[in-house]
Amino acid sequence: MSSPTIHHHHHDIVIVGAGLAGLRAAFEGITAGLDTAVISKVHPLRSHSCAAQGGVNAAINPKDKWQDHAYDTVKGADFIGDQDAIDLMCQEAPQAVLDLDNMGCPFSREENGTIAQRAFGGANFPRTAYAADRTGHAMLHTLWEQAIKNGVNVYNEYHVLKILTDKQRNRASGVIAYEIATGDLHIIRGRAVLVATGGYSRIFAHNTNAMINTGDGISLAMRAGAPAADLEFVQFHPTGLKNSGLLISEGVRGEGAYLIGKDGKRFMKKYAPNKLELASRDVVSRAETLEIIAGNGVDGTVFLDVRHLGRELILERLPQIRQLSIDFEGVDPIDEPIPVRPTCHYTMGGIRANKFGHSYLEGLFTAGEASCVSIHGGNRLGANSLIEGIVFGKITGKEMVRYVKEEGSPTPQTEPGDITDIQQEIARLKEMPAENGKRPALLRDKLTQAMQDYVGVFRTPERLKEGLKIVRQVRNEFKKVYIDDKSDAFNTDLLYVFELRSLIDLAEGTVSAALQRTESRGAHSREDFPKRDDEKFMKHTLVSWNSNKESIELGFDPVRVTGNPKYVPVERKY
Numbered sequence: 001m002s003s004p005t006i007h008h009h010h011h012d013i014v015i016v017g018a019g020l021a022g023l024r025a026a027f028e029g030i031t032a033g034l035d036t037a038v039i040s041k042v043h044p045l046r047s048h049s050c051a052a053q054g055g056v057n058a059a060i061n062p063k064d065k066w067q068d069h070a071y072d073t074v075k076g077a078d079f080i081g082d083q084d085a086i087d088l089m090c091q092e093a094p095q096a097v098l099d100l101d102n103m104g105c106p107f108s109r110e111e112n113g114t115i116a117q118r119a120f121g122g123a124n125f126p127r128t129a130y131a132a133d134r135t136g137h138a139m140l141h142t143l144w145e146q147a148i149k150n151g152v153n154v155y156n157e158y159h160v161l162k163i164l165t166d167k168q169r170n171r172a173s174g175v176i177a178y179e180i181a182t183g184d185l186h187i188i189r190g191r192a193v194l195v196a197t198g199g200y201s202r203i204f205a206h207n208t209n210a211m212i213n214t215g216d217g218i219s220l221a222m223r224a225g226a227p228a229a230d231l232e233f234v235q236f237h238p239t240g241l242k243n244s245g246l247l248i249s250e251g252v253r254g255e256g257a258y259l260i261g262k263d264g265k266r267f268m269k270k271y272a273p274n275k276l277e278l279a280s281r282d283v284v285s286r287a288e289t290l291e292i293i294a295g296n297g298v299d300g301t302v303f304l305d306v307r308h309l310g311r312e313l314i315l316e317r318l319p320q321i322r323q324l325s326i327d328f329e330g331v332d333p334i335d336e337p338i339p340v341r342p343t344c345h346y347t348m349g350g351i352r353a354n355k356f357g358h359s360y361l362e363g364l365f366t367a368g369e370a371s372c373v374s375i376h377g378g379n380r381l382g383a384n385s386l387i388e389g390i391v392f393g394k395i396t397g398k399e400m401v402r403y404v405k406e407e408g409s410p411t412p413q414t415e416p417g418d419i420t421d422i423q424q425e426i427a428r429l430k431e432m433p434a435e436n437g438k439r440p441a442l443l444r445d446k447l448t449q450a451m452q453d454y455v456g457v458f459r460t461p462e463r464l465k466e467g468l469k470i471v472r473q474v475r476n477e478f479k480k481v482y483i484d485d486k487s488d489a490f491n492t493d494l495l496y497v498f499e500l501r502s503l504i505d506l507a508e509g510t511v512s513a514a515l516q517r518t519e520s521r522g523a524h525s526r527e528d529f530p531k532r533d534d535e536k537f538m539k540h541t542l543v544s545w546n547s548n549k550e551s552i553e554l555g556f557d558p559v560r561v562t563g564n565p566k567y568v569p570v571e572r573k574y
Contacts, residue, residue: 003423004488005184010411011037011153012404014174014190016160016217018044020136020386021368022196023143023152024393025400030150032401037153037188039160039177041212041495044144048198048210049389052136053320054251055128056386058093060115064125066090071566073384076122076280077377078522079569080230080538082560085355085373089391096390097129105142107131108317118254120382122280122574126254128383133249133320136386155188157181159495160216161422163193163224163364166412171363172224173412176422180495183488187419191411192363192400195221195351196393199369200506201234204344205445205452208240208247217370219502221351222509222545226361229372229540229557231349231506232513235380235523236457238284240343242301244328248340250382252321253277255313257306259288260337261296272574279574282379282523285342289457292341303337342457346385348376348523349510352542352557357396358403363412365400367392374540377559378522429497430486437482440497447474447500447507455511460527468511475504508552509543516554517541534569 013029015022018040029036040047059066070090074081101107101115108116108130119126131138147154158177164187166173174189200215201207218228238259239248253259258266259277271287272279279287288302296302306314311334314322318333325331325338350372357365357373368389375388447470454467478501485493519533520526542555561567 004426006419007184007186009186009188011035011188011190013037013192013194013400014188015039015194015196016175017047017196017198017368017370019047019049019196019198019368020139020143020389021393022194023140023147024390025194025196025367025397026152027143027146027150028394028397028401030152034401034404035153037155037190038147039155039158039175039188041157041159041180043156044147044154045140047140048213049136049140051210051247052386053133053247053249054120054254055118055130055135055383056097056139057120057123057127057381057383058097058129058387059090059127060094060097060129061117061125061127064127066093068125069093069127072123073375073381074567075572076379076381077375078379078532078572079377079534079567080521080540080559081377082355082374083562083564083567084560085375087562088355088395089375089388092391092395093387096387096394100139100142100390103142103146105131106138118251119278120254121250121275121278121284122381128251128254130251133251133318139386139390155186158186159498160220161498162418163220164414164418165224165361167415169412171412172361173363173414176419178495180490183491185419185422187414189411189414191404192365194365194367194396194400195370196366196368197370199347199350200503201344201347203448203451203503203507203510205448206240206245207344208237208245214499214502215506216499216502218351219505221359221361221364221366222505222543223547224361224364226359226364227352227542227544228349228509229352229542230374231509231543232517232524232541233348233378233522234344234510235281235346235348236285236342237281237345238288238342239304239340240345241324241328242299242339242341245343246324246328247345248304248321248324248338250281252304252306252318255317256309257304259284260303260305261291262298263296267291267296275574280379281382283574285457286525288342298339301339301341304340305337306333307335307337346380348372348374348378348380352540356399357392358399365396367396372540378524426494429481429483429494432482434482436480438477438480440481440483440500443474443477443481444500444503447471447503451507455514458525458527459514461515464511464515468508468515471504471507471511475508478504505545505552512552512554513541513543538569
């Protein structure tokens with residue numbers, strides 16, 4: 001069996017991931033005159049940012065204040081978000097949205113021509129700008145136009161297999177990427193490396209995410225020496241479609257939709273008497289789960305009712321939502337309520353970083369859902385993900401430019417053994433016999449179903465321990481994984497194995513951290529510890545990879561606080 005051809009490349013800035021955060025950072029690199037490259041395992045316009053529906057938060061209305069946005073975010077995070085990063089994001093948010101507007105992003109408009117905004121959960125002002133119900137699509141296409149216009153180098157359909165480190169300087173030095181079309185390996189060196197690969201919601205069987213969201217960048221960063229944080233905080237969105245898990249945007253509730261049980265009555269008044277359906281997502285998801293447990297659901301679902309909004313509004317502001325409901329549930333929301341249930345949607349955890357996006361490994365930066373800056377703490381507010389992507393894409397892009405010009409020279413070195421390790425791993429997988437081997441698809445199903453069954457909306461130590469047991473079984477069985485496809489070109493069977501390894505790392509980190517956090521906070525709800533414990537757990541969980549033991553290790557990191565008296569933790573009520 002022939003070895004894959006090896007290619008060498010050098011850039012100033014190497015960005016892994018071509019969603020909103022990655023492309024916004026690339027804009028800063030290329031417009032500063034630096035040689036900037038973006039690597040994506042799918043075409044950039046297939047990045048998961050494109051699926052975002054509801055909108056992007058920013059205090060652009062003169063009646064709104066960034067300080068109010070910041071407080072809503074601190075509270076939504078259940079007081080475990082890093083306050084310096086939250087303040088920075090909310091201060092920069094208005095300009096970040098106006099930047100996109102000036103680039104030509106087709107935001108929806110009010111009659112007077114200003115950018116339209118709608119209400120979203122957990123916010124005390126309707127500050128969510130939107131482009132109908134296709135906001136991420138509009139923003140991503142706008143940034144892609146800028147990338148093409150400014151000449152960003154794009155490695156399209158390249159799957160990153162390893163983050164390289166310069167051992168002498170103890171800093172990131174580039175990546176090894178697999179060219180999907182040919183099977184060739186590419187050593188792509190960079191003076192600064194950014195991981196913007198999105199989240200890891202695919203660790204759950206029922207989720208709203210694209211197939212690509214397997215947390216590759218987070219796992220690879222951990223294995224390179226940059227710890228992740230807060231992996232236990234996994235957000236279940238209240239309105240995933242019953243069968244497919246596809247997302248029904250929070251913007252639907254922002255337009256006035258109701259949640260009802262099988263009795264046809266609204267139930268959120270029992271759980272959030274002030275904000276009702278627009279309480280934070282963790283509150284609404286738990287409320288739905290309790291209604292289903294109490295028998296007020298049908299086949300594990302409750303219903304989202306938009307009929308009272310009227311045909312005209314639905315067709316104007318929620319056209320994609322209507323089409324998804326028709327295509328995947330056979331329900332036209334103009335005439336019938338939509339069956340929905342809590343569905344894994346977003347991962348608050350990610351690569352631990354400071355407010356400028358620098359991870360705990362020098363030269364390795366991170367932004368967007370792959371990062372834990374930490375904006376979202378224990379729970380993300382709706383429409384704060386898109387603003388995080390463009391704000392910290394911009395901020396981290398500028399910081400990488402500064403780093404390269406002031407600190408990031410000379411180009412770091414790669415280690416000769418790195419490429420050999422990857423070559424040997426690929427050869428081993430292709431040569432592994434089927435006899436007594438393990439199919440990756442079966443292992444993945446076993447892993448994601450265990451997470452679904454044992455690490456859901458409500459958690460107990462017994463269920464978490466059973467989930468961890470199965471995850472570790474899958475890790476052990478992974479040693480015998482084999483693939484049927486032995487070819488080089490478009491070997492998705494091979495890449496599926498590398499994605500599975502990432503999922504195993506993140507699943508084990510998630511369950512281990514969930515066991516260690518013996519409190520309920522944000523999206524992490526322990527039935528045996530139903531109260532928040534500020535004395536013991538006002539800190540982030542750190543998850544590291546011990547390369548010598550080939551295992552996950554846990555630690556803690558303090559929450560960064562500003563001393564703002566408004567941010568002192570109080571009971572979170574909606």
